[in-house]
Amino acid sequence: MLGSVELVIFDCDGVLIDSERLAIKVDVAALGELGWPLSEADVIERFVGRSDRENRATIEAHLGHKLPDGWADAVERRYREAFAAALTPVDGVPEALERIALPTCVASSGTHEHLRYTLGLTGLYERFAGRIFSADDVGRGKPAPDLFLHTAERMAAEPGRCIVVEDSRPGVDAARAAGMRVLAFAGGLSPAEVLAGPDTIVFEHMRDLPNLLDQASAT
Numbered sequence: 001m002l003g004s005v006e007l008v009i010f011d012c013d014g015v016l017i018d019s020e021r022l023a024i025k026v027d028v029a030a031l032g033e034l035g036w037p038l039s040e041a042d043v044i045e046r047f048v049g050r051s052d053r054e055n056r057a058t059i060e061a062h063l064g065h066k067l068p069d070g071w072a073d074a075v076e077r078r079y080r081e082a083f084a085a086a087l088t089p090v091d092g093v094p095e096a097l098e099r100i101a102l103p104t105c106v107a108s109s110g111t112h113e114h115l116r117y118t119l120g121l122t123g124l125y126e127r128f129a130g131r132i133f134s135a136d137d138v139g140r141g142k143p144a145p146d147l148f149l150h151t152a153e154r155m156a157a158e159p160g161r162c163i164v165v166e167d168s169r170p171g172v173d174a175a176r177a178a179g180m181r182v183l184a185f186a187g188g189l190s191p192a193e194v195l196a197g198p199d200t201i202v203f204e205h206m207r208d209l210p211n212l213l214d215q216a217s218a219t
Contacts, residue, residue, distance in 0.1 A: 005102055005217045007157035009148060009180070010128075011049075012108035012115055014167040014188045017122050018090045020048060021189070022082040030075050036062055044189050049168025051109045051141030080117065089122045090188070092206030097127060099210035102217065105131035107151040107164075109141050109171075131155065143170040145178035152178070163216055165209065169194050176200070183212055 014020040027043045036059070038046070047055045052072070060066055097104070105128060108115055112134045119125035119132070133151045135141035152159045164175035167185040172195050175182045184195035187204045195202050203212060 004161060004219075005163050005213065006161040007152065007155050007163070008100065008102050008104045008213060009107050009151055009162055009164045009175075010104060011164070011166045011168070011171050012106050012110055012119065014048070014090070014190075015165050015185055016090060016093055016106070016124055017118050018088050018188075019083060019118055020044075020167075022086060023079055024048070024189070026075065026078045026082055030071075030078065031059070034059070034063060034067075048189060049109060049142055049166075049170035051135035052111060053135075054141050076114075079114075083118060083121055087118060087121050089124060090185075090206055092209075093124075096206045096209045097124075100213060102213060103155065103157075104128070105133065105151060105155055107133045107147050109135045109147075111136050141170075142168075143173035143177065145174050148175055148178040148180055152180075163213065167195075172197065172200060181216065183209065183216075 010016055024040050024043050027047065028038060028040055031038050046058065056067065056072065106115065115132050115134060116125060119128065133147060133154065135147055138146040138150050140146045148164060149159060152162050159179045162180040163183060164180050165183045165185060166172045166175055167188045168190055172182050172184050176197065176199060182200040184200050184202045186192040186195055186202050192202045201212060
């Protein structure tokens with residue numbers, strides 16, 4: 001380990017809020033309507049953890065043409081309908097956050113608008129207000145390290161003293177590339193074997209997160 005912890009950086013979707021299960025169903029339907037039939041597993045592998053602009057580029061490259069005007073807005077409305085009906089925090093997150101005394105923030109591939117909406121729906125926005133960072137803030141999204149390095153700089157923390165809580169392979173790779181330790185949450189869509197690697201502890205229950213952070217802070 002590289003030293004005591006100065007900052008805990010949370011991903012949002014799949015870590016703080018249980019949004020990915022809902023969003024993937026929307027993605028499968030929307031991509032099928034474009035003529036690109038994918039399974040939920042395909043969507044997880046290709047798109048989860050990456051920024052909207054990178055996912056749009058991937059879709060357009062596959063289709064061989066630009067997406068129709070208004071397509072992204074239409075999909076966003078479908079997300080919002082699904083989220084308004086069923087979005088909740090990840091099981092155990094509110095309780096875990098109450099027990100974490102370290103400084104915290106959010107660094108997500110989602111847009112600021114998405115983060116305000118979804119964290120607001122789940123009652124978590126005010127907890128992180130003023131400490132929320134988006135892939136929109138940097139030139140390259142995950143798996144590049146840019147977002148996490150930007151977040152550490154803005155929060156006046158040394159990268160080697162940051163711990164990132166992530167649930168996707170692009171996110172885990174981005175944290176490692178930034179020189180940060182990772183607590184990889186395997187209680188969502190990505191299996192443990194996809195997340196495992198150097199400077200990484202894989203865990204499956206958010207109730208375990210405070211103790212894992214305490215252990216990391218003590219080293």
